[in-house]
Amino acid sequence: MAVKPVLTIQDERLYKVSEPVKKFDRDLRDLVRDMFDSMASEGGVGLAAVQIGILKRVLVIDLVEKGFIKGAFINPRVIEASDEMQDGEEGCLSVPGLSAELKRPRWVKIGYQDLSGNEKTVEGEMLLARAFLHEMDHLDGKVFVDQLEPAIHKMLAGDVALIKQGKSIEHPAEPKYRNRKKTA
Template sequence: MALRKILTQGDEQLLKRSRKVEKFDARLHTLIDDMRETLENSGGVGLAAPQVGVLRRVVVLLDVNQEPEEMVELVNPEVVEQSGEQRIVEGCLSVPGVYGYVTRPTWARIRAQDRDGNWFEREGEGIVAQCFCHETEHLDGHLFTEKVEEYVDIEELQREDGEEGEPE
């Protein structure tokens, strides 16, 4: 496994639509393994292949609602159902230091394939539903900044909430 460089806003790769994965081979497994390691090293909760310069429909994310947290691998994911609404502070590994309020569903179901090509569905609430939507938008060349309703100063927000850490 290897750490991959996370591309940042301004890189044209982030604005391109990713291609469907059709080969479930060792090369795909290496990409997924590298993305897992990169995400674990980043402090984020989700990472899409375009963020590491690979235009394929692959996402890894942490299901923080599981105990212990579970790393989820999604190949060719699509959000198939969603409900509710939450206005939440969001950030992105590809837009470091920028945070803003976005509206996302409170619950979402995603359909995807695993690293071997088997189809499955998974549900998520709260930050996991948010992450499903955020990461699949990366696969279509979109950044969360397109959805920001109001930018926030994260340090000021943390002082008001009395919390440590950064929202992802």
């Protein structure tokens, strides 16, 4: 078991675009194992490789407890997304202590490669769709707190600034958004 520290949004690597995986070798399998270990140790349901400092297009998801799937997804891309949107609260292991409402498509179809490099597809709705899209944003250097609706973004700006300075949130702007369960 190799639990790696999860980077927070004060780390500039989280704003970089990750590189495609070309070699489906033992290093990749080791990375995926470390990602599952690190995610589990933080109580998360999704993790992108960049969150443990590896700039490769790899993500893991474990939503078995919510009735969805567990798996590793290499070089994922959105093939199709529903026009219908879902409202939901989102959090991130890289933004500790903060969560907020964010609109996402209700359903997505994802193309990806498995650990052996085989091309596959997977479909997901609701929480699973949200997890895929959240983690895939990480691969493009995007963090959910920068995608919020302007009013919510403004309300949380002070808290986000504190986290970016490596401080914990002591007086959240709005109780609705404080100390919710960590997600991805």
